[in-house]
Amino acid sequence: MEQRSELRLNRKYTVLLKLAAETPAGDAAEFAIARCLDVSSDGLKIETNSLLQAGYIHEVTVVVECLAAPAQRYNLIAEIMWCDALAQGGYTAGLKLLESEDTTFIGWKKILMQELGESF
Numbered sequence: 001m002e003q004r005s006e007l008r009l010n011r012k013y014t015v016l017l018k019l020a021a022e023t024p025a026g027d028a029a030e031f032a033i034a035r036c037l038d039v040s041s042d043g044l045k046i047e048t049n050s051l052l053q054a055g056y057i058h059e060v061t062v063v064v065e066c067l068a069a070p071a072q073r074y075n076l077i078a079e080i081m082w083c084d085a086l087a088q089g090g091y092t093a094g095l096k097l098l099e100s101e102d103t104t105f106i107g108w109k110k111i112l113m114q115e116l117g118e119s120f
Helices: 105-118
Strands: 014-020 030-040 043-048 057-064 072-085 091-098
Touching: 014 043, 043 072, 057 091, 072 105, 091 105
Parallel strands: none
Antiparallel strands: 014 030, 014 057, 030 043, 043 091, 057 072, 072 091
């Protein structure tokens, strides 16, 4: 159930979610790939094949493709706010982005401010 009230941008970014960290025994980290459906200043709506648990916090990388420049990667932290099954299979989920010192949160906010300005 979506609860964002901010302006949303319809963007199709690739989103990588780190679901589980590498284990001390050497098991590889587990990731899910998602497609961003829209973005607001503090969150993302994504579509994925993985069931995500509301309330869980994950490391997230958003890949912003640019025609004139190399892709930009934004490493963020996000809380899963909701996850709903789709009739055709897969899931949509709402992610709330959390500010954290060890992320590129500030750079992410800057690029969104630029894009929001261009949307008017």
